[in-house]
Amino acid sequence: MATFVSDCSRCGAKRINFDCYSIIPIEVRYRWKAYCELFSVCRACHRSTIFLVSQSKSDDGMTQTLTKENAVTAIDISLNDLVDFERVITNLDRNTNKPPEHLPESINDVVVEANKCLSAQCWNAAGAMYRLALDLSTKELLPDQGEPAAKVRRNLGLRLPWLFDKGLLPADLKSLAECLQQDGNDGAHDGTLQKEDAEDLHDFTFELLRRLYTEPARVRIANDRRIERRNSG
Numbered sequence: 001m002a003t004f005v006s007d008c009s010r011c012g013a014k015r016i017n018f019d020c021y022s023i024i025p026i027e028v029r030y031r032w033k034a035y036c037e038l039f040s041v042c043r044a045c046h047r048s049t050i051f052l053v054s055q056s057k058s059d060d061g062m063t064q065t066l067t068k069e070n071a072v073t074a075i076d077i078s079l080n081d082l083v084d085f086e087r088v089i090t091n092l093d094r095n096t097n098k099p100p101e102h103l104p105e106s107i108n109d110v111v112v113e114a115n116k117c118l119s120a121q122c123w124n125a126a127g128a129m130y131r132l133a134l135d136l137s138t139k140e141l142l143p144d145q146g147e148p149a150a151k152v153r154r155n156l157g158l159r160l161p162w163l164f165d166k167g168l169l170p171a172d173l174k175s176l177a178e179c180l181q182q183d184g185n186d187g188a189h190d191g192t193l194q195k196e197d198a199e200d201l202h203d204f205t206f207e208l209l210r211r212l213y214t215e216p217a218r219v220r221i222a223n224d225r226r227i228e229r230r231n232s233g
Helices: 058-064 105-119 123-139 152-156 156-165 193-233
Strands: 002-007 016-029 033-040 048-055 085-087
Touching: 002 048, 016 048, 016 058, 033 058, 033 085, 048 058, 105 123, 105 193, 123 156, 123 193, 152 156
Parallel strands: none
Antiparallel strands: 002 016, 016 033, 033 048, 048 085
């Protein structure tokens, strides 16, 4: 049976061995990094924990193995040689929305946290994190020099209209962007966001990030496959 060494969130034991009974693939990022949920039992308290783990090194064979359900748990190995600890699965993972595919890791992590806050009905926290994701992604669209003015560069509520006016954001998303009021006079700063406000922010953030990152990445992947088919032929 495979083992995994980590801290136990149930009894508090440090760097304890866990017996691994099941590993379920969840997703693959960057075309190689497999993420899995690892069901295991602590040897100290004999209670179960589900870990989220990720592939530690880029290796096609390892990726194929980790994306097969339970392919490694029956082998007498330490999974610490294959995967890194990410976190423990908790109730906050229940019924959360998934981020769009192919996001930069820093933005993906922010959206994951925002979705957890939304699931936990923490509307202000969710709104703040969605705004952070929008802030990080839209700053990348600004030219290095010249327009816009410094105030517009700093302020998300001013930056978005400028990007729409310059055609740097899809025009059909402009109506969704109305959930972000200008000049910071919105509930995200006042702490008065309601469920509808947070859900509006989620919808706009999801669609914008999908346009900026997911669709271009899918086109690149399809083009890479086309080139690979032509070369192999």
